[in-house]
Amino acid sequence: xxxxxxxxxxxxxxxxxxxxxxxxxxxxxxxxxxxxxxxxxxxxxxxxxxxxxxxxxxxxxxxxxxxxxxxxxxxxxxxxxxxxxxxxxxxxxxxxxxxxxxxxxxxxxxxxxxxxxxxxxxxxxxxxxxxxxxxxxxxxxxxxxxxxxxxxxxxxxxxxxxxxxxxxxxxxxxxxxxxxxxxxxxxxxxxxxxxxxxxxxxxxxxxxxxxxxxxxxxxxxxxxxxxxxxxxxxxxxxxxxxxxxxxxxxxxxxxxxxxxxxxxxxxxxxxxxxxxxxxxxxxxxxxxxxxxxxxxxxxxxxxxxxxxxxxxxxxxxxxxxxxxxxxxxxxxxxxxxxxxxxxxxxxxxxxxxxxxxxxxxxxxxxxxxxxxxxxxxxxxxxxxxxxxxxxxxxxxxxxxxxxxxxxxxxxxxxxxxxxxxxxxxxxxxxxxxxxxxxxxxxxxxxxxxxxxx
Amino acid sequence: xxxxxxxxxxxxxxxxxxxxxxxxxxxxxxxxxxxxxxxxxxxxxxxxxxxxxxxxxxxxxxxxxxxxxxxxxxxxxxxxxxxxxxxxxxxxxxxxxxxxxxxxxxxxxxxxxxxxxxxxxxxxxxxxxxxxxxxxxxxxxxxxxxxxxxxxxxxxxxxxxxxxxxxxxxxxxxxxxxxxxxxxxxxxxxxxxxxxxxxxxxxxxxxxxxxxxxxxxxxxxxxxxxxxxxx
Numbered sequence: 001x002x003x004x005x006x007x008x009x010x011x012x013x014x015x016x017x018x019x020x021x022x023x024x025x026x027x028x029x030x031x032x033x034x035x036x037x038x039x040x041x042x043x044x045x046x047x048x049x050x051x052x053x054x055x056x057x058x059x060x061x062x063x064x065x066x067x068x069x070x071x072x073x074x075x076x077x078x079x080x081x082x083x084x085x086x087x088x089x090x091x092x093x094x095x096x097x098x099x100x101x102x103x104x105x106x107x108x109x110x111x112x113x114x115x116x117x118x119x120x121x122x123x124x125x126x127x128x129x130x131x132x133x134x135x136x137x138x139x140x141x142x143x144x145x146x147x148x149x150x151x152x153x154x155x156x157x158x159x160x161x162x163x164x165x166x167x168x169x170x171x172x173x174x175x176x177x178x179x180x181x182x183x184x185x186x187x188x189x190x191x192x193x194x195x196x197x198x199x200x201x202x203x204x205x206x207x208x209x210x211x212x213x214x215x216x217x218x219x220x221x222x223x224x225x226x227x228x229x230x231x232x233x234x235x236x237x238x239x240x241x242x243x244x245x246x247x248x249x250x251x252x253x254x255x256x257x258x259x260x261x262x263x264x265x266x267x268x269x270x271x272x273x274x275x276x277x278x279x280x281x282x283x284x285x286x287x288x289x290x291x292x293x294x295x296x297x298x299x300x301x302x303x304x305x306x307x308x309x310x311x312x313x314x315x316x317x318x319x320x321x322x323x324x325x326x327x328x329x330x331x332x333x334x335x336x337x338x339x340x341x342x343x344x345x346x347x348x349x350x351x352x353x354x355x356x357x358x359x360x361x362x363x364x365x366x367x368x369x370x371x372x373x374x375x376x377x378x379x380x381x382x383x384x385x386x387x388x389x390x391x392x393x394x395x396x397x398x399x400x401x402x403x404x405x406x407x408x409x410x411x412x413x414x415x416x417x418x419x420x421x422x423x424x425x426x427x428x429x430x431x432x433x434x435x436x437x438x439x440x441x442x443x444x445x446x447x448x449x450x451x452x453x
Numbered sequence: 454x455x456x457x458x459x460x461x462x463x464x465x466x467x468x469x470x471x472x473x474x475x476x477x478x479x480x481x482x483x484x485x486x487x488x489x490x491x492x493x494x495x496x497x498x499x500x501x502x503x504x505x506x507x508x509x510x511x512x513x514x515x516x517x518x519x520x521x522x523x524x525x526x527x528x529x530x531x532x533x534x535x536x537x538x539x540x541x542x543x544x545x546x547x548x549x550x551x552x553x554x555x556x557x558x559x560x561x562x563x564x565x566x567x568x569x570x571x572x573x574x575x576x577x578x579x580x581x582x583x584x585x586x587x588x589x590x591x592x593x594x595x596x597x598x599x600x601x602x603x604x605x606x607x608x609x610x611x612x613x614x615x616x617x618x619x620x621x622x623x624x625x626x627x628x629x630x631x632x633x634x635x636x637x638x639x640x641x642x643x644x645x646x647x648x649x650x651x652x653x654x655x656x657x658x659x660x661x662x663x664x665x666x667x668x669x670x671x672x673x674x675x676x677x678x679x680x681x682x683x684x
Contacts, residue, residue, distance in 0.1 A: 007655055007657070010655060011654045011655055011658060073510070082608050083605070083606060083608065084606070085574045085575045085576060085605070085606035085610075086575065086576050086606070086610055087606075087608065087610075088608045088609055088610050088611055090608075091608050091609065092655065095651065096655075116510065122608070123517075123521070123556070123558045124558070124570070124604075124607050124608070124617060124620070125608065126620035126621075127620065127621070127622070127651050159508050159509065161514070161517075161518070162517070162518065162521065163517065163556070164517050164520065164521065164556035164557070164558040164559055165556050165557035165558035165559075165604075166555060166556050166557060167605060167606075178517065179514060180511060180513060180514055181511070181513035181514045181515065181516030181517065181552065182513075182516070182552065183551055183552055183555040184555060184556075199510055199511055240610065240611070242576040242610030242611060242613060243575070243576050243579045243580075243610070243613075244579055244580075247656060247660040248576075248610060248611045248613065248656070249611040249655070249656020249657075249659065249660070250611065250655065250656055251656055251657065266656075266657075268660075280575075284574075284575055284606075316610075318575055318576055318579075318610070320579065324579060328578075329575065329579075332573075332574070332575050332578055333575060336574055336575070336605055336606070339605060340605065342555075
């Protein structure tokens with residue numbers, strides 16, 4: 001099983017209470033941190049090289065070091081708006097070990113000098129928010145939260161803020177807007193939140209699991225912590241595995257384990273008699289990868305998955321087996337992003353809408369293979385052209401599904417056209433490379449015509 | 454080529470695009486911050502909203518908590534509910550309506566008291582969530598007390614297909630569970646106590662118990678579990 005930083009004995013119901021947590025060495029790392037200089041705590045975080053667990057994989061220590069020094073209103077926000085399809089690790093961690101998050105936030109808050117901190121938890125996580133509320137009240141009563149924590153000069157307040165159901169609020173600037181009581185629309189960056197974030201003050205935003213690493217880093221020491229996992233992906237990762245597997249759930253592993261061990265070993269692989277067609281390595285925003293041996297043998301860490309053309313994202317594996325039509329998955333994925341697009345910028349608002357419309361045509365059999373090229377080019381034009389990455393988050397998986405499973409899409413179109421009595425699709429016109437970054441496959445036996453300008 | 458206007462498909466409100474039926478009445482003056490003298494607000498609502506406002510450096514941050522409070526009180530974010538929140542927070546109703554319409558958990562149309570959110574996102578739909586949603590609508594759809602809604606990922610793919618019943622996560626659901634959910638909610642009992650997420654152990658433990666438990670395992674496995682010596 002390897003090292004279990006988070007999941008060792010996490011099912012103990014006592015752990016949710018301050019007494020139970022203190023019995024297991026809780027809040028000692030906070031004391032240790034407060035006895036050190038903030039700069040030394042920050043150095044430990046930098047040494048640990050731990051990367052953000054929320055999706056972008058940006059180094060936590062580096063992000064902390066962007067917060068300006070000096071006395072001013074600085075904020076720490078914990079992003080607990082876990083809405084990425086397939087991801088459910090933060091829910092379990094917060095519900096079963098709320099004090100670890102609070103301690104992590106206090107340590108991080110001390111390192112950057114933040115006096116106000118917030119946990120932005122999604123509104124649907126009612127039970128988890130109640131657990132956190134109770135834990136915060138306990139910690140406040142014990143003097144861990146509030147003025148002059150444990151008699152040291154550091155003062156930090158902590159508020160649990162419940163959202164109201166919007167995927168976009170997981171995006172850091174949209175989260176800040178939602179926390180300020182507005183519609184959750186992303187902001188233009190720069191200025192980055194580290195410079196101008198919540199209430200226009202410097203703000204550090206980190207994912208639940210990232211912040212929960214802070215007490216462990218203090219206990220082990222940053223350099224020692226960095227020896228867990230691989231060189232560029234340190235530490236352990238709670239991986240959420242769901243979809244067509246026999247034993248779905250959260251599993252904590254050291255980064256760099258073979259994907260096969262996760263999917264087949266821990267999660268039991270696909271149901272009997274089926275095989276894996278495709279899998280999302282990091283939530284539904286990550287490009288899909290085929291379930292072939294080549295990809296199953298990839299080490300599960302940030303760099304290896306990125307090299308294979310996808311991303312580790314939030315560390316959520318969704319397995320799709322061969323009984324599922326990739327067209328259905330594509331429609332579901334695109335519809336989700338259409339629903340969650342905030343509508344602030346055009347490529348995302350229109351791109352998600354038209355992608356759904358085109359995919360539905362594919363599904364119902366009114367499309368021709370040429371629509372796949374149009375769709376792929378729409379995805380190309382979304383990527384990188386929006387304020388936030390929600391548009392990209394649809395474009396990447398849909399684009400990758402078309403790239404990897406084009407034959408299945410075409411077979412589906414042909415079969416559906418046949419069923420509807422529409423006859424064969426119009427043969428593709430070879431437009432060469434003008435058709436976008438995914439050129440159409442050239443029809444066999446026809447010489448490519450020179451591009452017409 | 455001339456377009457025959459009678460052939461253009463239109464929505465009931467006469468527009469070719471949806472969403473124009475709630476348009477502002479331009480003959481009215483814009484709504485201003487409600488006058489406390491003429492807007493009765495129940496005392497406990499006022500106290501709760503003010504407590505929320507005190508928690509933040511900027512009182513406007515309490516917009517979402519305030520809407521949660523009035524929606525719980527009124528059943529939905531009705532114009533009265535929003536007016537009350539606006540009165541306490543000293544904001545215009547338009548500001549709060551803009552916020553309320555953005556988020557999925559707020560309803561600006563009347564809804565049933567009991568929320569049943571059925572997750573129909575990828576992981577759940579791979580395991581038949583659309584069937585569960587249909588069965589749930591079948592079981593509770595006509596009951597005005599229930600508000601059955603297909604929802605995007607609720608963050609509980611380990612118990613897929615799942616639903617959130619008044620905030621209580623239950624799963625994995627089968628079609629027969631839908632009638633039980635309706636019965637449990639109506640009787641005021643705990644919903645599907647054996648399928649509640651909050652009682653479930655972490656995956657390693659849970660599946661170890663299931664595998665040892667024999668025929669009860671939902672998806673029996675050939676692999677002996679995490680202890681399998683082959684691993």
